[in-house]
Amino acid sequence: NAGVTQTPKFQVLKTGQSMTLQCAQDMNHEYMSWYRQDPGMGLRLIHYSVGAGITDQGEVPNGYNVSRSTTEDFPLRLLSAAPSQTSVYFCASRTANTGELFFGEGSRLTVL
């Protein structure tokens, strides 16, 4: 199993550009989520999904969209990037019945 796979690992955007961070898991996990990590701020939940077709907002959802058309994939879309979205983004998944979150390797995004 590859686990949780995120792409790209690094990305530089200009303000106003759009992009999608891809996340895929091959563990048949029902639950998937996106976190952003900023220095001194810990990991903050952006959006999460409890199954295909079901998504909900986390702590910091503004400026981000998600969809969950399949169990495996959970892309995160930035429609109009802003410098405040410069961060490291982690996708994570788990089964419905266990606690452990499995994280991807992270995607470092810089918005100029």
Added chain:
Amino acid sequence: GENVEQHPSTLSVQEGDSAVIKCTYSDSASNYFPWYKQELGKRPQLIIDIRSNVGEKKDQRIAVTLNKTAKHFSLHITETQPEDSAVYFCAARGGGGSNYKLTFGKGTLLTVNP
């Protein structure tokens, strides 16, 4: 929503000493409390977790304690080694409608000096 406070933000110990990191949470319905370790440039990984029906859990040199009444939980690392140097995050998962949301503390940078 849930709020998790973590202290200290940095901790420096000598190899072989013990390290203690403390967290408090706000939602009395929270029922699951994991700890994650993140080495520099790596992804967070679960090192130990505890559920609300248990007061203490140990795994070799690592232990976690939970005080539901006071709404705080702690990570204890004994006989620290240089490879324990990392950022440690506590987290809490709420009950009821918040059962899917895991809220993290801001992290503790632990440095173990040889």
